[in-house]
Amino acid sequence: MIVLGIEGTAHTVGVGILDEHRIYANLSHMYRPPSGGIHPREAADHHFKQIIPLIADALRQSKFSISDIDLIAYSKGPGLGPSLKIAATAARSLSILHNIPIIGANHSLGHVEIGRRLTGVSDPAVLYLSGGNTQVLAHESGRYRVFGETTDIGIGNMLDKYARSIGLAFPGGPEIEKMAAGGSVLHELPYSVKGMDSSFSGMLTAALRLTQSGAQPANIAYSLQETAFSMMVEVLERAVKHLGKKSVLLTGGVARNKRIREMVREMADDIGVDAGLTPEEFCSDNGAMIAQAGLLMVRHGKSEAISETRVEQSSRIDRTPVPWMHSDAPVENNESGAEASIKFIRFGSREAVEKIRSPKKYRVPDLDSRVRLERVRNEISILSALSEKGFRVPVVYDFSLEETTIVMERIDGTTVSEKLHKNIDSEKLAASMGMMIASMHSARTSHGDLTTSNLLVTGQNSLAIIDPSMGSSPAENEELATDVFLLTESLRSNHGDLPKLSRIFLDTYSKNMPDWKEISKILREIERRRRYLW
Numbered sequence: 001m002i003v004l005g006i007e008g009t010a011h012t013v014g015v016g017i018l019d020e021h022r023i024y025a026n027l028s029h030m031y032r033p034p035s036g037g038i039h040p041r042e043a044a045d046h047h048f049k050q051i052i053p054l055i056a057d058a059l060r061q062s063k064f065s066i067s068d069i070d071l072i073a074y075s076k077g078p079g080l081g082p083s084l085k086i087a088a089t090a091a092r093s094l095s096i097l098h099n100i101p102i103i104g105a106n107h108s109l110g111h112v113e114i115g116r117r118l119t120g121v122s123d124p125a126v127l128y129l130s131g132g133n134t135q136v137l138a139h140e141s142g143r144y145r146v147f148g149e150t151t152d153i154g155i156g157n158m159l160d161k162y163a164r165s166i167g168l169a170f171p172g173g174p175e176i177e178k179m180a181a182g183g184s185v186l187h188e189l190p191y192s193v194k195g196m197d198s199s200f201s202g203m204l205t206a207a208l209r210l211t212q213s214g215a216q217p218a219n220i221a222y223s224l225q226e227t228a229f230s231m232m233v234e235v236l237e238r239a240v241k242h243l244g245k246k247s248v249l250l251t252g253g254v255a256r257n258k259r260i261r262e263m264v265r266e267m268a269d270d271i272g273v274d275a276g277l278t279p280e281e282f283c284s285d286n287g288a289m290i291a292q293a294g295l296l297m298v299r300h301g302k303s304e305a306i307s308e309t310r311v312e313q314s315s316r317i318d319r320t321p322v323p324w325m326h327s328d329a330p331v332e333n334n335e336s337g338a339e340a341s342i343k344f345i346r347f348g349s350r351e352a353v354e355k356i357r358s359p360k361k362y363r364v365p366d367l368d369s370r371v372r373l374e375r376v377r378n379e380i381s382i383l384s385a386l387s388e389k390g391f392r393v394p395v396v397y398d399f400s401l402e403e404t405t406i407v408m409e410r411i412d413g414t415t416v417s418e419k420l421h422k423n424i425d426s427e428k429l430a431a432s433m434g435m436m437i438a439s440m441h442s443a444r445t446s447h448g449d450l451t452t453s454n455l456l457v458t459g460q461n462s463l464a465i466i467d468p469s470m471g472s473s474p475a476e477n478e479e480l481a482t483d484v485f486l487l488t489e490s491l492r493s494n495h496g497d498l499p500k501l502s503r504i505f506l507d508t509y510s511k512n513m514p515d516w517k518e519i520s521k522i523l524r525e526i527e528r529r530r531r532y533l534w
Helices: 040-062 081-098 107-119 155-165 173-180 201-212 217-243 258-271 287-299 365-388 416-421 426-442 477-494 500-512 516-530
Strands: 003-007 012-018 023-030 071-077 102-106 125-129 134-140 143-149 247-251 274-277 341-347 350-356 396-400 405-409 413-415 455-458 463-465
Touching: 003 040, 003 081, 003 107, 003 287, 012 040, 012 081, 012 287, 023 040, 023 287, 040 081, 071 081, 071 107, 071 287, 081 102, 102 107, 102 287, 107 125, 107 134, 107 247, 107 274, 107 287, 125 217, 134 217, 143 217, 143 477, 155 173, 155 201, 155 217, 173 217, 173 258, 201 217, 217 258, 217 365, 247 258, 258 274, 365 396, 365 405, 413 416, 416 426, 416 455, 426 463, 426 477, 426 500, 477 500, 477 516, 500 516
Parallel strands: 003 071, 071 102, 125 247, 247 274
Antiparallel strands: 003 012, 012 023, 125 134, 134 143, 341 350, 350 405, 396 405, 413 455, 455 463
């Protein structure tokens, strides 16, 4: 099947032609505003002028005529409405004029599928980084689930906005990469990770303040890259460990950056998984990726009539079925996580766990030392606070800030994640989690990485809390709401075949949490922030 794909979600219009065996053409043209960021109407005008010549050039390069094309695929969303409409209109026109079937494809799905095709990874944890999108994805229960996401702006938008503030042209990411190569001083910027979610607005504000204070732009660019990219590689590693994946995939426009590619490869090598780095030509928005997504959709039974072809400005990848994907059996690993490795030892007469936060090769030493030390101190503090309030947590026996290690009680138990995957007492567990988290939050303590992997079911069928190194005590409502959001997303994403669970958890939590009314408002705001804000 020969597919012509048309991409037009934001600043780039692209046309690609491929079949199951070969990519025949992949041409694009980027709108570059004379100043400022993307102006949607101007971008659409640019696409309107470029799209017909691009289609003609792609056909010429591939040595096909339009009559050879079996399918037209176009970018359905997410994206800028005016740009999306140009791509969709061009696709509909070709379909009607030449009687060619048509399909709308999710833009994010295109990035993932072209990456999988070109790197050969089958069932990866995906790090998808672009201007408007910053997500950790993985296949679960028939579709790609979002396991982590920015809670405010995308990483590419953050880099673009900083570049624009110092007079660099759009797109700013490549210019920041060039500047960072000349930097050597690491400024301390907010390292904002909660579970597998991330935040970049505070980092941008801090970088702008550094500029105002006279710091060298090259050092600020260096600090931005090292801090932001370290955050993203950390959450990718956390996803690999949480899901038991055997490979990772890096894709999206920011994935062209050589430093993030180096960091992902270092992390993958360190933990022994395969690294799929999408070839740079196919990281940026392009028509071939839309063609690839359309090809897979039609090959597996999806079709659209002309009357059904419409753009969806806030389209989500996790709403798109992917019947061609089959998840590999997860790798069980009880001796290490994204944060640390553990050893089972004896401490005197007691069985104990030694938790070791070893240096991360992908992080520069100064940043790595800071993050590891902060996490050790915080974990000890939160465990102590929870223990004092009567929660079942490991007792801390000993610790070393210099070695960034903690020796603590070994609690026999099975993770909630494992129990749910085996569908053992699932609904009862969801209710128990609602009760316990409401009680913990009523005591004004947050966990900070609240997933089903960080809760244990003990022999007495009660729940124990582990790994609260990113928590807070006393915690603000925003932090409590983030906990609830992380756990509901963990239930929806990792246990999507059990859709009742998140509802049961939330229902039980809301009935037992005095501040539920305020927390529910913040939850809705977090959900809104995580949608595409173009």
